[in-house]
Amino acid sequence: xxxxxxxxxxxxxxxxxxxxxxxxxxxxxxxxxxxxxxxxxxxxxxxxxxxxxxxxxxxxxxxxxxxxxxxxxxxxxxxxxxxxxxxxxxxxxxxxxxxxxxxxxxxxxxxxxxxxxxxxxxxxxxxxxxxxxxxxxxxxxxxxxxxxxxxxxxxxxxxxxxxxxxxxxxxxxxxxxxxxxxxxxxxxxxxxxxxxxxxxxxxxxxxxxxxxxxxxxxxxxxxxxxxxxxxxxxxxxxxxxxxxxxxxxxxxxxxxxxxxxxxxxxxxxxxxxxxxxxxxxxxxxxxxxxxxxxxxxxxxxxxxxxxxxxxxxxxxxxxxxxxxxxxxxxxxxxxxxxxxxxxxxxxxxxxxxxxxxxxxxxxxxxxxxxxxxxxxxxxxxxxxxxxxxxxxxxxxxxxxxxxxxxxxxxxxxxxxxxxxxxxxxxxxxxxxxxxxxxxxxxxxxxxxxxxxxxxxxxxxxxxxxxxxxxxxxxxxxxxxxxxxxxxxxxxxxxxxxxxxxxxxxxxxxxxxxxxxxxxxxxxxxxxxxxxxxxxxxxxxxxxxxxxxxxxxxxxxxxxxxxxxxxxxxxxxxxxxxxxxxxxxxxxxxxxxxxxxxxxxxxxxxxxxxxxxxxxxx
Ligand code: AMP
Ligand code: MG
Numbered sequence: 006x007x008x009x010x011x012x013x014x015x016x017x018x019x020x021x022x023x024x025x026x027x028x029x030x031x032x033x034x035x036x037x038x039x040x041x042x043x044x045x046x047x048x049x050x051x052x053x054x055x056x057x058x059x060x061x062x063x064x065x066x067x068x069x070x071x072x073x074x075x076x077x078x079x080x081x082x083x084x085x086x087x088x089x090x091x092x093x094x095x096x097x098x099x100x101x102x103x104x105x106x107x108x109x110x111x112x113x114x115x116x117x118x119x120x121x122x123x124x125x126x127x128x129x130x131x132x133x134x135x136x137x138x139x140x141x142x143x144x145x146x147x148x149x150x151x152x153x154x155x156x157x158x159x160x161x162x163x164x165x166x167x168x169x170x171x172x173x174x175x176x177x178x179x180x181x182x183x184x185x186x187x188x189x190x191x192x193x194x195x196x197x198x199x200x201x202x203x204x205x206x207x208x209x210x211x212x213x214x215x216x217x218x219x220x221x222x223x224x225x226x227x228x229x230x231x232x233x234x235x236x237x238x239x240x241x242x243x244x245x246x247x248x249x250x251x252x253x254x255x256x257x258x259x260x261x262x263x264x265x266x267x268x269x270x271x272x273x274x275x276x277x278x279x280x281x282x283x284x285x286x287x288x289x290x291x292x293x294x295x296x297x298x299x300x301x302x303x304x305x306x307x308x309x310x311x312x313x314x315x316x317x318x319x320x321x322x323x324x325x326x327x328x329x330x331x332x333x334x335x336x337x338x339x340x341x342x343x344x345x346x347x348x349x350x351x352x353x354x355x356x357x358x359x360x361x362x363x364x365x366x367x368x369x370x371x372x373x374x375x376x377x378x379x380x381x382x383x384x385x386x387x388x389x390x391x392x393x394x395x396x397x398x399x400x401x402x403x404x405x406x407x408x409x410x411x412x413x414x415x416x417x418x419x420x421x422x423x424x425x426x427x428x429x430x431x432x433x434x435x436x437x438x439x440x441x442x443x444x445x446x447x448x449x450x451x452x453x454x455x456x457x458x459x460x461x462x463x464x465x466x467x468x469x470x471x472x473x474x475x476x477x478x479x480x481x482x483x484x485x486x487x488x489x490x491x492x493x494x495x496x497x498x499x500x501x502x503x504x505x506x507x508x509x510x511x512x513x514x515x516x517x518x519x520x521x522x523x524x525x526x527x528x529x530x531x532x533x534x535x536x537x538x539x540x541x542x543x544x545x546x547x548x549x550x551x552x553x554x555x556x557x558x559x560x561x562x563x564x565x566x567x568x569x570x571x572x573x574x575x576x577x578x579x580x581x582x583x584x585x586x587x588x589x590x591x592x593x594x595x596x597x598x599x600x601x602x603x604x605x606x607x608x609x610x611x612x613x614x615x616x617x618x619x620x621x622x
Pocket of ligand 1: 139140141142144148200202203204275276277292293294295296321324325329
């Protein structure tokens with residue numbers, strides 16, 4: 006009914022025709038008109054809230070306009086496009102006739118003080134000075150030596166050639182910019198070549214932004230290769246724009262929301278080595294070069310840097326600078342810069358987070374099923390999920406214990422609601438095996454997968470480009486004597502039955518256990534879905550861990566089995582070689598299963614594999 010009603014109203018207003026209305030119908034029509042007017046306003050409001058998208062290629066990358074200024078959207082796209090072309094004409098190193106190319110060719114150029122070249126170069130030199138040369142617009146000779154400018158190189162440049170380049174061609178102090186007094190600026194390149202790739206896109210965004218505002222644009226987001234600036238609001242609440250950036254961790258193409266909305270006028274940019282790099286002899290080199298050493302930035306810890314700033318030229322230049330400086334120095338650099346905020350994403354952020362959580366879980370003490378310790382652990386997991394921003398559910402259920410008595414078990418569940426199609430269930434048990442020793446805390450056995458699932462929950466809670474992912478922390482996996490109808494797999498049997506009963510459609514059920522071993526070997530039991538195994542192998546390949554995988558020729562009794570029995574596609578990812586020597590499993594179910602045996606790198610690798618597996622589901 007509401008649909009028909011709206012439909013009629015829309016038609017009436019999209020084809021307004023003046024005609025005389027017979028008197029006796031007027032009253033009735035008036036009533037309709039008032040309702041229609043209210044409803045029409047509603048329709049119009051909905052439309053205004055909607056965002057219109059335009060995109061095209063500019064300056065060798067993707068340009069995008071998102072706008073709610075519907076009546077001038079086309080004109081806005083054109084203004085942006087023209088602004089980008091104009092900046093490219095002035096600043097591109099790839100265009101022979103550009104001001105920048107002429108400066109490099111002739112060694113000097115005189116331009117208007119308000120020209121793009123003068124403005125960008127002035128700011129670039131300021132950042133160069135402020136960063137102690139970490140940001141340097143004269144990196145062009147180094148970019149070439151490393152094969153980033155057309156000519157591919159078969160070997161990395163030698164130490165001698167790098168020091169020659171540093172001694173003779175690189176260094177922002179060589180460049181001189183002088184005001185000639187008549188509104189013109191004289192630039193001398195001092196025998197070096199310039200590369201404005203770390204700043205030009207941000208500057209172009211600012212030029213477009215100012216022009217769109219002057220034109221009357223109010224609510225828009227503009228993006229040039231990840232350099233973003235916003236105006237007004239996206240109309241979806243919060244008073245600004247919710248922006249997602251490409252996330253260097255996990256699967257490629259994974260987007261992650263910024264920790265806060267961008268307010269009107271603000272800009273953001275990200276720098277990292279994960280998307281643009283060059284491969285020489287099988288080793289990857291970052292396209293961001295440290296001008297102080299001549300080497301591509303090879304930061305062990307840092308995957309990317311993101312900067313929110315009042316203008317896009319700042320966010321662009323500063324994000325590149327911070328990637329060179331690293332987190333510690335970078336924080337000192339950005340502190341005190343008005344309106345600027347920086348975010349550093351570490352290479353093993355998920356793994357480190359997971360490890361921290363495993364340690365916290367183990368510190369709570371034993372979690373043997375049907376003991377207060379298990380109840381404490383369930384509450385702790387639920388609290389962690391709530392702190393992440395998800396809505397945890399503690400699913401309490403009765404099940405016969407090994408002695409036949411009905412007892413209470415607790416699974417903990419939460420769902421991250423990504424916007425991509427598909428639904429994935431990630432499983433871990435959290436209980437510890439009873440009867441081993443008083444100090445057994447199952448750091449790898451139950452602990453590692455619980456920690457990793459929580460870290461993945463935190464990661465996926467802010468990733469819009471993911472499917473629905475439900476995290477289930479299962480109770481009573483371990484058996485007291487031997488696995489049977491009333492012993493072990495309590496949580497998984499209950500959950501599989503519950504989901505089947507609810508008619509839940511799942512694309513994949515992925516069980517993780519014992520995945521934190523420093524010496525990571527991933528052993529896949531035979532019982533498991535073939536397609537998921539293939540997906541797993543290709544994901545392991547993508548993260549460079551294919552060599553650590555063994556496909557077992559035997560089945561394993563584990564929490565994935567009840568899901569297979571219930572007709573779901575399930576897989577068990579487990580490292581069943583957890584011991585003092587490669588191939589041994591002598592830490593398993595012993596007091597030696599402690600957090601110090603685990604590593605953030607292993608947890609990160611498994612996290613990456615899982616993210617690749619669920620990507621595109
Ligand atoms: P971005 O993607 O904004 O972080 O900038 C990376 C680009 O900046 C590279 O592709 C080079 O063109 C340039 N670049 C590389 N290293 C530096 C540096 N240390 N300072 C300034 N620009 C750089
Ligand atoms: Mg930059």
